[in-house]
Amino acid sequence: MPENLRIALLTYSTKPRGSVIHTLELAEALQALEHHVCVYALDKDGSGFHRALSCDYELVPAYPVSGGVDNLIRQRIQEFVDYLSDSHLQARAYDYFHAQDCISANALLALRDRQKIPHFIRTVHHIETYNSPYLRQCQDRSILNPDLCLCVSQYWQSALKQQYGIAAPRVINGVNLDRFSVHPMExxxxxxxxxxxxxxxxxxxxxxxxxxxxxxxxxxxxxxxxxxxxxxxxxxxxxxxxxxxxxxxxxxxxxxxxxxxxxxxxxxxxxxxxxxxxxxxxxxxxxxxxxxxxxxxxxxxxxxxxxxxxxxxxxxxxxxxxxxxxxxxxxxxxxxxxxxxxxxxxxxxxxxxxxxxxxxxxxxxYTWAASAKMHIKEYKTLYARNSLSS
Structure with a gap:
């Protein structure tokens, strides 16, 4: 396993939702440990992220969708697949492809099935209760098929074990004390x-x-x-x-x-x-x-x-x-x-x-530095497991 890893982190949006913030903070913490990180994010309005990043990133164009939420999710998955199928992805030779949601995990699954990437990881932040059979299937695929599934709490760790039979290692979230503090600002x-x-x-x-x-x-x-x-x-x-x-x-x-x-x-x-x-x-x-x-x-x-x-x-x-x-x-x-x-x-x-x-x-x-170190440990475990099976 190389000392300095190349890691692609994928998230479904550029907007500041919980899993997106997790992705960006984790990316910057991994980058601070001298790994090379690139965040790939669906960007539906061309405005990019809500803040500057210290790591590389790629904005994946997300276009208007007609029809209901099933069509929306289908198109968003395909937009990721089309963008990541470009030869530039393989040229970067990432060591790890890590999805933070159902949409990006389904895209990475499609790429792995086409042998475009060797393996992928998914973090489950929580399990949704969907009425749509298509959305339920998407979620199930995104949880059952990664080479490694992580989660962010004991509660969801237990839920993954009970509902899917998956033993998902837990990684923590953190808080950025450079941004959030008690000190008044101008x-x-x-x-x-x-x-x-x-x-x-x-x-x-x-x-x-x-x-x-x-x-x-x-x-x-x-x-x-x-x-x-x-x-x-x-x-x-x-x-x-x-x-x-x-x-x-x-x-x-x-x-x-x-x-x-x-x-x-x-x-x-x-x-x-x-x-x-x-x-x-x-x-x-x-x-x-x-x-x-x-x-x-x-x-x-x-x-x-x-x-x-x-x-x-x-x-x-x-x-x-x-x-x-x-x-x-x-x-x-x-x-x-x-x-x-x-x-x-x-x-x-x-x-x-x-x-x-x-x-x-x-x-x-709960620091992002501690979270990044936990992620590196899990990446190394996956690398060791893949090495034994190859």
């Missing part, structure tokens, strides 16, 4: 004015409006908070996704209207946040509220902790794998009342101070 006040953050208190969540983020339950909880703190604000940042949650969004906004919550005043919906502004957003909030019902791990929770915020999140895996009750307020995500009570409790000075104090040590454990 741009904080600019961001505050731009997004009209004037609330007292200000609650932040990141991930957009969608079912697994439990947005409607959070909205009902916030309505209860407003009854006691009429100047409170809830900011829901983010929202770029492959899937259409329009029915859920319609229900969310119908509830907003019914409850008389003012969008733009009490409820702030800035959409996808430019990468340079996201750290400021955390620092401008009083608490981070994340009652999600399904996550691969919860990168945004660690970003909030690194930014000095007390956290409220679901009392279930994967959050309970790395958060104890003295590090976060762990609540029943199905109960708006429980969420609301925690939102009221978390802004009490003694509660806030204790949570921030006890959670801070997590930033020393």
């Amino acid at each position: 741009q904080d006040q600019i961001v505050k004015q731009q997004f009209q953050i004037t609330g007292d208190p200000v609650y932040l969540t990141v991930g957009g409006i969608e079912p697994r983020k439990n947005s409607i339950a959070l909205l009902h909880a916030f309505a209860q908070v407003l009854a006691q703190y009429p100047h409170a604000q809830l900011m829901i940042a983010g929202g770029a996704t492959l899937f259409d949650y329009q029915d859920y969004r319609d229900q969310f906004f119908a509830e907003v209207e019914t409850m008389g919550i003012s969008v733009g005043k009490s409820l702030l919906l800035p959409g996808v946040i430019p990468d340079a502004q996201l750290p400021a957003l955390y620092r401008l909030a009083d608490a981070f509220v994340f009652p999600s019902v399904k996550e691969g791990w919860g990168l945004v929770v660690m970003e909030a902790i690194a930014s000095g915020l007390p956290v409220i999140t679901a009392d279930q895996p994967p959050f309970t794998e790395f958060l104890s009750p003295d590090q976060a307020l762990l609540i029943d995500p199905a109960s708006p009342n429980a969420i609301a009570q925690s939102m009221l409790n978390v802004i009490q000075p003694a509660v806030r101070t204790s949570l921030v104090k006890h959670s801070r040590s997590l930033c020393d454990t």
